[in-house]
Amino acid sequence: MAxxxxxxxxxxPTIRDVAELAGVATSTVSRALSNPGRVNHVTRERIEExxxxxxxxxxxxxxxxxxxxxxxxxxxxxxxxxxxxxxxIRGTQHQLKAAGYTQLLVDTEESAxxxxxxxxxxxxxxxxxxxxxxxLTDAQLAEAAxxxxxxxxxxxxxxxxxxxxxxxxxxxxxxxxxxxxxxxRICFVGGPATSWSNAKRWQAFQEETAERKLTTFxxxxxxxxxxxxxxxxxxxxxxxxxxCIVFNDLLAIGMLQRLRERGIRVPDDMSIVGCDDIFxxxxxxxxxxxxxxxxxxxxxxxxxxxLSRLNPQYGGTxxxxxxxxxxxTVRASTGAAPS
Amino acid sequence: MAxxxxxxxxxxPTIRDVAELAGVATSTVSRALSNPGRVNHVTRERIEExxxxxxxxxxxxxxxxxxxxxxxxxxxxxxxxxxxxxxxIRGTQHQLKAAGYTQLLVDTEESAxxxxxxxxxxxxxxxxxxxxxxxLTDAQLAEAAxxxxxxxxxxxxxxxxxxxxxxxxxxxxxxxxxxxxxxxRICFVGGPATSWSNAKRWQAFQEETAERKLTTFxxxxxxxxxxxxxxxxxxxxxxxxxxCIVFNDLLAIGMLQRLRERGIRVPDDMSIVGCDDIFxxxxxxxxxxxxxxxxxxxxxxxxxxxLSRLNPQYGGTxxxxxxxxxxxTVRASTGAAPS
DNA sequence: ACAAGGATGACAAGCGATTGCCAAAAATTG
DNA sequence: CAATTTTTGGCAATCGCTTGTCATCCTTGT
Numbered sequence: 001m002a003x004x005x006x007x008x009x010x011x012x013p014t015i016r017d018v019a020e021l022a023g024v025a026t027s028t029v030s031r032a033l034s035n036p037g038r039v040n041h042v043t044r045e046r047i048e049e050x051x052x053x054x055x056x057x058x059x060x061x062x063x064x065x066x067x068x069x070x071x072x073x074x075x076x077x078x079x080x081x082x083x084x085x086x087x088x089i090r091g092t093q094h095q096l097k098a099a100g101y102t103q104l105l106v107d108t109e110e111s112a113x114x115x116x117x118x119x120x121x122x123x124x125x126x127x128x129x130x131x132x133x134x135x136l137t138d139a140q141l142a143e144a145a146x147x148x149x150x151x152x153x154x155x156x157x158x159x160x161x162x163x164x165x166x167x168x169x170x171x172x173x174x175x176x177x178x179x180x181x182x183x184x185r186i187c188f189v190g191g192p193a194t195s196w197s198n199a200k201r202w203q204a205f206q207e208e209t210a211e212r213k214l215t216t217f218x219x220x221x222x223x224x225x226x227x228x229x230x231x232x233x234x235x236x237x238x239x240x241x242x243x244c245i246v247f248n249d250l251l252a253i254g255m256l257q258r259l260r261e262r263g264i265r266v267p268d269d270m271s272i273v274g275c276d277d278i279f280x281x282x283x284x285x286x287x288x289x290x291x292x293x294x295x296x297x298x299x300x301x302x303x304x305x306x307l308s309r310l311n312p313q314y315g316g317t318x319x320x321x322x323x324x325x326x327x328x329t330v331r332a333s334t335g336a337a338p339s
Numbered sequence: 340m341a342x343x344x345x346x347x348x349x350x351x352p353t354i355r356d357v358a359e360l361a362g363v364a365t366s367t368v369s370r371a372l373s374n375p376g377r378v379n380h381v382t383r384e385r386i387e388e389x390x391x392x393x394x395x396x397x398x399x400x401x402x403x404x405x406x407x408x409x410x411x412x413x414x415x416x417x418x419x420x421x422x423x424x425x426x427x428i429r430g431t432q433h434q435l436k437a438a439g440y441t442q443l444l445v446d447t448e449e450s451a452x453x454x455x456x457x458x459x460x461x462x463x464x465x466x467x468x469x470x471x472x473x474x475l476t477d478a479q480l481a482e483a484a485x486x487x488x489x490x491x492x493x494x495x496x497x498x499x500x501x502x503x504x505x506x507x508x509x510x511x512x513x514x515x516x517x518x519x520x521x522x523x524r525i526c527f528v529g530g531p532a533t534s535w536s537n538a539k540r541w542q543a544f545q546e547e548t549a550e551r552k553l554t555t556f557x558x559x560x561x562x563x564x565x566x567x568x569x570x571x572x573x574x575x576x577x578x579x580x581x582x583c584i585v586f587n588d589l590l591a592i593g594m595l596q597r598l599r600e601r602g603i604r605v606p607d608d609m610s611i612v613g614c615d616d617i618f619x620x621x622x623x624x625x626x627x628x629x630x631x632x633x634x635x636x637x638x639x640x641x642x643x644x645x646l647s648r649l650n651p652q653y654g655g656t657x658x659x660x661x662x663x664x665x666x667x668t669v670r671a672s673t674g675a676a677p678s
Numbered sequence: 679a680c681a682a683g684g685a686t687g688a689c690a691a692g693c694g695a696t697t698g699c700c701a702a703a704a705a706t707t708g
Numbered sequence: 709c710a711a712t713t714t715t716t717g718g719c720a721a722t723c724g725c726t727t728g729t730c731a732t733c734c735t736t737g738t
Contacts, residue, residue, distance in 0.1 A: 353695085354694065354695060355694085365694090365695080365696095366695095366696080366697075369695065369697080370696090370697090373696080374696095374697095397695070398694055398695070400694080400695085401693070401694035401695035401696090402694080404693090405694080405696040405697080406695080406696055406697090
């Protein structure tokens with residue numbers, strides 16, 4: 001009876017069951033499954049067959065407990081509903097899966113506190129972290145980086161390995177585009193104050209416009225959501241600028257909606273350039289001119305960088321910085337400056 | 340020296356460290372932390388203080404190993420970049436977090452095989468599963484449901500507990516809307532053949548149109564992506580219908596783009612109704628009339644249903660079915676039938 | 679043909695928590 | 709104040725796997 005219970009369907013097969021069926025010791029099974037080279041070819045096949053027959057899946061818990069590795073990476077994003085992160089998430093998911101890792105997705109809701117909290121709470125359950133557009137301060141980031149392996153995306157390098165979008169180049173392209181259309185009064189519509197990307201974009205904007213002797217304005221900060229677009233649009237219009245470079249597409253799309261409501265024609269009265277080329281940028285009205293980057297690839301690269309630190313043996317050159325190229329995608333939201 | 344090593348920053352504090360600092364046995368610490376009622380109030384406070392002081396976080400691995408529970412729920416979605424799932428994901432994430440669970444997000448890439456595979460592979464690492472728009476066959480689903488606790492979203496009930504969108508009501512509302520605008524030739528644009536939702540929508544469409552003696556057409560199946568919209572639009576136009584009810588917004592938005600390319604005016608020449616009210620439905624061109632549901636809430640409810648099975652002690656009534664209401668959001672993609 | 683060396687596999691000690699069982703202490707009662 | 713009940717806390721086994729150590733066996737070189 002007792003034996004029957006042990007074999008009841010509820011019970012999961014353990015490494016011991018496999019060892020018994022294959023006629024070897026449990027340690028041999030363990031090695032055969034996780035360290036193939038150490039075990040005889042034919043024995044391993046016998047073990048694998050036994051495992052398959054029993055439908056055996058190793059317990060990640062037990063495995064993690066004794067090995068100290070969880071084979072899990074946590075990906076922290078500020079807002080899971082922001083399409084910008086879709087592609088990052090998909091990129092990391094792909095790459096992690098390929099390497100046999102599990103992805104733990106966390107939405108930090110644009111809050112530095114939640115981010116730091118997650119970093120703490122999950123330090124035991126993840127081998128490493130990927131922070132997309134981290135809202136942490138430099139000090140917090142440095143502390144976190146000292147505690148556990150992590151890679152940031154769109155965040156100052158030096159503190160931790162980073163994948164960044166080539167913002168200066170993007171801004172230059174956008175400005176050249178606007179200048180070639182005859183614009184001279186250009187407004188920068190800012191994103192979150194805690195966003196490093198925003199700071200970088202603003203900085204590049206200032207440098208470039210100074211060289212070109214353009215009249216510039218800036219408004220913000222605004223939350224990176226379409227709902228903030230109305231306020232952003234009103235503020236931008238108020239400056240008297242004829243073109244806006246907007247922190248991201250979400251905000252830009254929101255502005256488009258507001259401008260239409262107010263009867264301000266885009267691009268006839270006002271040109272708009274967004275950033276990120278997110279889902280929706282191609283079918284909003286008018287379709288948005290925007291600065292595009294290979295975002296999914298950024299997620300992939302971030303994972304590669306992290307994994308090469310986690311597994312130095314395989315790891316090729318463990319870079320500390322990867323820069324993703326950017327190009328301007330011109331659609332219908334930009335046009336000649338009003339005369 | 341050895342002691343210094345033990346206290347080195349790399350080492351994580353264990354339950355033993357906490358016990359020692361608080362002057363109690365490890366079992367007392369364990370109980371104080373996970374079964375508060377069983378331990379003296381003041382002792383527990385002392386323990387909690389010690390834990391906080393050491394910055395102690397229990398190892399989820401060890402915890403899971405001995406308790407058999409992982410405090411983790413896996414959420415399987417067919418396509419992580421489909422905005423429809425964003426709100427579901429956010430809903431599940433919220434609810435799970437509130438209950439102290441961790442969410443494991445898996446993108447099954449619209450593949451029944453990947454879905455079944457994930458279900459198998461992760462059966463040891465998750466206490467339960469939530470399947471959003473599962474692509475499994477009924478038999479597969481039944482088998483999976485027998486192996487582990489799971490809740491489905493938008494899938495036939497009876498096999499497993501389910502949260503469904505009230506599709507028939509949505510279709511009725513859409514049809515009434517179109518009829519009231521004078522349409523009599525209506526086309527159903529179908530989604531994936533393996534989608535239960537699609538089957539349900541098609542069924543409701545047939546029943547309702549039969550009662551109203553409308554001329555109907557159907558085209559499809561199409562992949563639920565904007566890129567399939569071109570083919571869908573061409574097929575729909577070819578039928579001669581003056582209005583389309585489209586499987587989902589993604590497809591509908593793709594159709595909008597194609598129709599514009601072809602110079603077919605929406606809604607003057609053709610009215611379009613989508614489904615889901617996803618991100619983008621309000622700012623596409625023209626803004627899309629669509630059937631909206633409280634999707635985030637669907638995710639929440641699914642989690643509640645699952646958790647009440649996992650923890651029967653707290654669990655209120657463990658429902659097997661929840662129906663989410665639907666309403667038609669009328670925007671600019673529908674208008675009077677061409678005369 | 680024998681010793682040295684390399685493969686291979688068995689044994690058993692943990693990894694860090696949970697939990698059943700029981701003893702000690704405290705609170706309650708007559 | 710003794711007897712009884714209720715709390716509270718300690719001990720130790722256990723979860724399923726990894727991994728260091730060591731014995732065994734099969735290859736080789738001489």
